[in-house]
Amino acid sequence: QSVLTQPPSVSGAPGQRVTISCTGSRSNLGAGYDVHWYQQLPGAAPKLLIYNNNYRPSGVPDRFSGSKSGTSASLAITGLQPEDEADYYCQSYDGGLSVHMVFGGGTKLTV
């Protein structure tokens, strides 16, 4: 049972827009801690996609965007491409549990 809750899977057709939710609680997202997102392609290490809720590292396409409100956060992907098919994880800090990095259970995106 992950501290941050994500849907196990989402799907979309090429060109469409999908969103992946990440639901926390008052001790993590609700306490104001930032959320970060990672993309894990099959057989590869995770890659940072979004940091501090809505900032993209250099090289990440602007098709990827993040948002956060209260105890929830979302990752949006527009103009879906076949190479976006991957697992996506959200991550934050939990002050109540004193866990410096908590992850969501991951969401499998099928394109």
Place this chain on the structure above:
Amino acid sequence: QVQLQESGPGLVRPSQTLSLTCTVSGGPVGSGDYYWSWIRQPPGKGLEWIGYIHSSGNTYYNPSLKSRVTISLDTSKVQFSLKVISMTAADTGVYSCARGIKWIDTWGHGTLVTVSS
């Protein structure tokens, strides 16, 4: 550009101790405001943060694993290490070293550790 590479045994017997090392290339481990992490992923499951060590030497562990885990830093060898005692089958998974502050910006490729007799 910093790169990380894990090394260690792929098979550990139940009740024994796991020792993994992460070698850092392209940058120092003993300076800067970085945290050097260990993260694991059981087969078919999500990511679990094990703990990290700051470049100052301060350590922070996941409370669920704290009693069994030690992370150390060797600045002369540009490495940091993980020790997990009393391994069980539930500890099987891919163990990755990583660098970051609030988020992880650099990951190693990960190494599969299987706990089996």
